[in-house]
Amino acid sequence: MIPRPLPVTSHVHLPVRVAPPHNSSDAGAITTRLHHVLERDASGIRLVYANWSNDQGADLPGPDAIRVSATVALDGGAPLPVTFDGEPAATLAPGEARISDPLPIGAPKGATITSTTTARGGTVPLGPCTDATEGEGVAVGEREPEPGTAYGYGPWQVLGDVADVAPLLLVTGDSNAVGFGDRRGTADHLGWVRRAFAGTVPLINLAVSGGTALGAQTDASKLRRGRLLQWAEPDVALAALGTNDLQRGGPTLAEMQRRLTAHWLDLAGAGRPVHACTIPPVTTSTDGWLTIPGQVPTPGSDVRAAVNAWLRTVPAPLAGVVDVARALCAPESEHVWGAGLTDDGVHPNAVGHAAAAGAAAWLVASLCDAEDGAAPLLQRHPDASLGQLR
Template identity: 35%
Template sequence: MTRVRHRATAGAHSVRFVYTNIAGGSVGPNPITVKAAFEYSLGAIVPVFFNGSRTGVCAPGGILVSDPIPVELADNDLFYSRNLVTVGSAGEKWPLGPYISTSVGDGTAATDLVDSGAITGGNATYAFGPSAIVGSKVGAATAVLLLGDSILQGLGDGSSEPTTDAGWGARALNNEYGYVNVALAGEEASQFQPGNARRLSRLPLARYCTHAIVNHGINDVKADSTTAQIQQRLTNIWTALANMGLKVYQSTLTPVTTGTFTTEAGQTKQTQAREDVRIAVNTWIRSTPAPLTGFLEAADAVETARNSGIWKANYTTDGTHPSATGAAAIATAVAPLPF
């Protein structure tokens, strides 16, 4: 049982909650059953139905979409989803979702408190919740798919709440645009190719979006992929999204170093062969190859100079992921977003 805070980035009605049964980018091991309610920030609770029933079953790898909820939201309204997930027997699993802290939610009660009651405890943990919340917009609206690895997922950016969610992508959106973050730690572009289970389980969420920000690539560099291989993989990803009608933006690839990160002199670049590939891929991204709509300059925001391969002091804490300072710098550099 969880209660998770959300923000409306556009006026909307006929809101729907979207749940997925995806674990680590792959299909879940068993069906899950979901019961839910919508809670206004002032406390009124509205029940959610699935095909006219209070509960819905989501098969492994499936997407469960609620019936339209009879609520109205204005731009920038805060509201909550109240979510109960159950499985059929002991030992079965449900997927974890957003990281909730005191500012963004409550959980994890072991009883059904969907329609009433306070949900306490369980903060500072990963919890089950909607993968997306969609609705009929009032006026123009933009929704962004964040697709990539742990950098876009937000790893390393530990101090952004409650202003924004973690990661430079969410920071750059700055509560002005709706988004679905399907970035996954450790993922390479090679793992989001046609036929791959990771792609099959998450690409359908792009249907709710108008734009995409992709940051795939640096894990492929670290795996010693060639420039040509990375170019082909990224092009496949961009094409899939563009064919779904999204405007696609790719970020340049940030550095990888070892050593100490409080100074620039304390860092050692990755092997020259890998660095040569990163530089070549970044040069190619900056040429805006088809079908990209544009690119976002992440690397220049955190490197000591273009192609130096060294992070600015304190812009990372591990040599791979931007710190809160680094994430904020990238978000500032790419603003205003070209949406």
Template identity: 30%
Template sequence: MRALLAWLTGVAALLSVGLVALPPSAAPASATAPAPDCGAAWVGAWRTSPQPGSGADVAGRTLRMIATPQATGTELRIRVSNRFGASPLQVGSASVGLAGAGAELVSGSGRPVTFDGAPGVVVPPGAEWASDPVTFVAERGRAVAVSLFVPTAPALVSVHPVALTTSYVSEPGSVVDDPSGAAFTRPVTSWSVLSGLDVLTPRTEHAVVLVGDSITDGVGATAGTRWSDALAERLTGALTMPVLNAGISANQLVAGVSGPPPAQRYATDVADVPGATDVVLHIGTNDLAAGRSAGEVTAGLAGYADRARADGHRVFLTTITPSNAGAHGLATAQRDAVNRWLRTEGAAHADGVFDFAAAVADPSDPTRLAAAYDSGDGLHLSPAGYRALAGAVDVGRLTGSPCLAEDAAQVRASAAR
């Protein structure tokens, strides 16, 4: 790892003398156009899709949000969201450092974060804001701590409730620079205000965004066992891609339930994410349980896929996983109809269809989950079930990051020294 960091530092030195062109810091890289000559480029390294939550929980306090980037590079940007606020969101100051034990920072790792050169930012209602680039070595798979002092907040702030990661909220006041974590007395299992991390990678990388409901969000999983985590483990070498999780529990495809539906969050989930080239959409079970018809769901899937492909993204649809739980069990006939359409006609709208239902169904009764893959509620999957979903993805169909193929030998040689 020391050799790899030394290699990255060398790349940073090349950047500083202008031997590799950097994209303008104020503008994210195009979502679909790789940087020329496989040079340095920004990529979305971590994302979460927010829902509205109480601003009273964060106003006047410092948040220390723990997130794990899925890319390695020499600079980092944070993104803060005020998507649901009816009034401005004030971030008074911010910092980033390597996450240590609990709310602690690794000694000496903290760096201040600025916004357009200022220590804070006022984010307008409905907006998301990116920070200035911070010189900071981010490592794929190593957690960082983003600290945000929020002097005032609107009644509703952006929150993602199912983090499967512990973050922290301080006592009143600004403690963004406190490495000890002593003031962060309230652990939380949600992310607030922070919505994304971008990393400047030495060579162009592409990202894949997983859009969906609680199955993608990972209900029933534990930290590091969502199907997005299992998929990331499979993407190595030239197939390497940051895997960005845009799942929202209880979300629906057609209606705005438990947060905006995928079509309404398409810009922040996909289109505005630097380096995002691929999308996997897994959603529809909650629509069917709520009484939507198979035709409404297939129309929604086709419409989303057509839009994303028209923007130049590779799009993959998935069959809906089985369930015999409550209203989900009563919707079996409609779910079967959607899955028949996906298997026979889905490819006309997408670059491929992954058969998630077949991957986790009970062979003796395909209307329910196999026992080993059931979290216990008949709907959500166990860690083994989520790994089976990741295994159903034909990774060779994804765009990958071809620029890393020629770089792999250099990385291995550097790491060995």
């Protein structure tokens, strides 16, 4: 098989959702050190950087142009300079994305690439949270970061030339798909998407904390997806949206069907199969979500249940459904969380993210079957308790 550019690590920049100015840094320059463990053998490694921000769940171009430079070290070796069209730095206009030149290194699965990225500008969008226990960190200015836990700015994708792998998966979603409520050492945002697919299925996660199905159809959101998918074209998509559309009630079943279907059709426009996730509950609690009787569903719960019933019929144009809600809801009621699966009533905790990852096991198996040539892409019929295919 001829190698093609694919993501080789799932630890990359995801936009955080906080009120401005805290989703960006006005320090003038920040330097971020991140470790990226390779999930497959790769050569010709390239870094993708972008200038996009998250404003309360909305995709927006970064407010200012930024200038990005970086080095990469393989397994603790000497740092190599990253270049962009032969230059030592790249200027990214608001909304722009750039890919580096290939680095003169190849590395096996399990090797660690350490990126040290300096972003300079009036305002720098923030994304990845660093894990102090692994020596990651963020520094103001252009000095070497000390180990610490903070939001920084790093590669949005790490691509390499890879052969013989499963189909490339695109994920769109909200903070649950970003991984809020789960942790990687001291860092926020591990999550069920990485738990399910990392190391097995190549992944581009374009989830946005605070994202909605309605917001996914804005011109800015579509532009961001287009800019970040120009170097690695996904073969299949998984949409995990809807929680924030219904968190406080409002949309009817018909309106939710319209919003979700419009997003699926957009994802399917390139001819790729599209899957969707059912929507987990949102509740308040009188006892810190320690018990099921202590939970009270928020407005929108009845519409959410109706949307999930509709999703389980695998409506067109979907190829299949990952039943995240069934994995996270209490057995006796889809309107509340199962015991011990959330700490805030909106996001799964670590146990909940692990349960949600289990709900995607059938899709992982289907994609791996496609890699092995054992079945046509996404034609394996899974256990009905875990998911459905058309």
